[in-house]
Amino acid sequence: MLRLKEGPIVLCSFTDEWRNWKNRKGLNFRSTAGDYTGYGLFTAVSYDEGKTWPDRRLLAPEGKSMADGYRAITQTRDHSIQLITSQNHYAFKLAWIKALPPAPKM
Numbered sequence: 001m002l003r004l005k006e007g008p009i010v011l012c013s014f015t016d017e018w019r020n021w022k023n024r025k026g027l028n029f030r031s032t033a034g035d036y037t038g039y040g041l042f043t044a045v046s047y048d049e050g051k052t053w054p055d056r057r058l059l060a061p062e063g064k065s066m067a068d069g070y071r072a073i074t075q076t077r078d079h080s081i082q083l084i085t086s087q088n089h090y091a092f093k094l095a096w097i098k099a100l101p102p103a104p105k106m
Contacts (some may be wrong), residue, residue: 002073004081006094009046012073012083013052015039029056033103041085045097055098059083059090 001011015038016024024043026037041060044053069086076082 002075002081004045004075005079007047008094009050010043010073010081010094010097011046012041012043012059014041027056030059030100031103032099032100036104038104042096043081043083045094047104053092057097057101058104059092061104069084 001009003009015027024039026039027042028035029038029042038058038061040058042056042058044057045055046053071080071083071085073083080091080093083092
């Protein structure tokens with residue numbers, strides 16, 4: 001979790017705990033084609049000090065092999081959010097989280 005320079009709080013986590021991976025529930029996400037249930041590494045933004053998280057986006061759909069790793073997050077001077085996990089590096093901005101992605105391929 002990180003307070004962004006823009007003011008909101010950003011969270012990066014997994015939709016389900018590793019120990020419950022076979023019985024995962026996922027989270028609700030929005031897309032250009034409507035709502036869907038997604039699984040894996042995601043990011044979410046709160047504009048009200050963590051009471052609600054209206055903007056959510058999957059970073060790594062499914063992501064079973066990443067569910068047991070460490071994460072570290074920072075924001076660089078150009079306002080990019082940098083997330084590093086035990087296996088990968090992600091860079092994105094607040095506008096990317098807020099934008100509706102296309103519907104995932106099932």
